[in-house]
Amino acid sequence: MKYACSLLALLALTAPARAADDITVGFAIAKSGWMEAYDTPAATAAKIRIDEINAAGGLLGQQIKVVEADTRTDRAEAAKAGLDVLDQGAQMMVVSCDYDFGAPAALVAEGEGMNSFFLCAEDVKAGLQGVGPNSFSSSVLAPVQGATMAEWAYAKRDARTAFVLEDTFIEYNKGICTGFDWMFPQLEGAEILGRDTFKNDDASIASQITRIKSLEKTPDVIMLCSVMPGAAAAVRQIRAAGIEALILNGSAVDGSYWLDAVPGLSGFALPVQGAIYGDDPRPEVEAFNAAYEAKTGARPASQYAYPGYVLIDLWAKAVERAGTVDGAAVTAELEKMQAEPTAFGPRSFSAELHHQNTALMQIVEITGGKPARVDEWQISQPVPLDVLMGK
Template sequence: MKYLTTAAAVLALCGPAYAADDITVGFAIAKSGWMEAYDTPAATAAKIRIDEINANGGLLGRQIKWVESDTKTDRAQAAKAGLQLIDEGADMMVVSCDYDFGAPAALSADAEGMVSFFLCAEDVKAGIQGVGPYSFSGSVLAPVQGATMAEWSHAKRNARTGYVLLDTTIEYNKGICTGFDWMFPRLEGTEIVGRDTFKNDDASIASQISRIKALPTQPDVIMLCSYIPGAASAVRQLRAAGIESLILNGSAVDGSYWLDATPNLSNFVVPVQGSIYGDDPRPEVEAFNKAYEATVGARPASSYAYPGYVLMDLWAKAVERAGTLDGAAVTAELEKMRNEATVFGPRSFTSELHHQNFAEMQIIEITDGKPQAVDNWTISEAVPLDVLLK
């Protein structure tokens, strides 16, 4: 299969008329509510890959069509959406980025023996451990992001002391900190000198800041495990208080859309699966960015679009190898994948883990309010399953 063909990049997402024997992909995703900001870009990327596959002859000699149902960022509605798509004849289901909001639809698919993919969930439960044997995610686990930040900052910024600031609102945040907590103490000469928690909608983290400032010296790094808008509020307050430590976070804060809330921000770093800024070292990534722009009229706002493209590519490869849409057969082929090539780097699955617990990440640093790719990093060892399950 060819990636990112010019013709496919400009195909309308609604696609042509389909025959009765076409393959149907069901999208149980948020088209409204706060999850829409994550689901729509990744779903758009998945549909771009569908168009490319169709333009290159289809899958198993058949064209792929898609149907979708709005989960409205609501768990109960997600369960209904999954059942609706099954009734509409879905052969495979794509569900919301977040485990909590995608799981109800994925559980419906799993009960039917149907493969499902979370668009960009980064919690291990969005797979075998939380849904069942036919559930996968197209993204890289949150603990990998935290571990990447720990090892990279130690190697490249001489980080020896760290402070962990955890937003306990969603499981994703906890995963980032889990990875940092696992990796950082394993590195030479390091110490976690403190930790604290807050909620994403807290108006103030003044007490947490006071505890950081009470330390004998500021920590080299602050591992901030949060998402927008809480992350932006926390960063703004930390800098306003005169804390200049290198701030680390996960991929959820990728993008420049929030930076007006933190004017001239510097010394802030995140790991991502690819750069949206035109400076990714892999030409294929920029080719995707342009294909996305040709399709919707704008470049991806964050790297969370990318896992949608990856999941559709991997699923289609597994279907071709299995020679069938049968969930068990396709799952078996997915679980054989080891360092399977994709536009955004190699991907692997096993019978124990339907996620990425080891991956190359691009390092994005914000300096004077401008993000850019400054490095790439692959952690020295995969995050173990027992750590992922904490």
């Protein structure tokens, strides 16, 4: 009996590390429903960074283990998914791209004092303001995207007049317009000639086009704050009406998948965190694109894969500096990050903001139906918190 007990003790000491010895990251994300198209690429990118960290020796000397649960693109299911990954031992939680669909899971993490990261949310509420002190997003806020396009178009395309056309479908769209509305009128001689709204599923925006064509001045740019499929339908109708103004939009329309709906499109520009087309000047971006293709069999379809990679990179750095995965300790290290280098540009957090209120953005322009990176731009001043909050 004594020998058997000694043998069991020896086996326990020499056995491989148990799951409890791993650092566990829980992915409470959409693996079904319409949000899956956003969550899967970003989650894949996050797992690529986890694989890299594990291959390099792990985090705090431990391997990172992944557990998952499906939110089914449903708010009630998101809360259940958060509880599910918690039951599976999650010590940090990665949640859906969108604030509305990711917040229920993030609130579960917050209740446990754990860190949560939204995969690619660009609404300021997806973090400190809407969830709590341990919640973050590494993506670039929608108002920053709108402000970037305002200042870039003014400086590089001599835009002095604009018409703002807002799709009322989701808060993201409102955010793009908020940033543009804040930045453009600040620029000397710049004027917003008019504005209108439409719904993403509107079959026709004929009345809005009539308003644009009735303006005393022809706008140099149209700030279109929209997402697919409504954005493609709006662009098609604008061009069919003979309006040739440069059309601007946010990052959500990145990718070539929708361009068949507007054959031969030219004069359409948007900001992205990194270019998927092989022409980003930073070798780290193309290295990631190649790693993503090796893992999935295809290059990223849009820039929305990138924030997933960045969030794990930043969180892991904070964990190493804190020497623990404790949420409050990691939050304190994240909030010290100012212009922290990443493969997709520097990132900063503070005690007031767990998002990016400025960022170096790559500018993609579509010409003759072909998208390509043409420039880069960082806004001259961060978007103020009161603007981000819509005040």
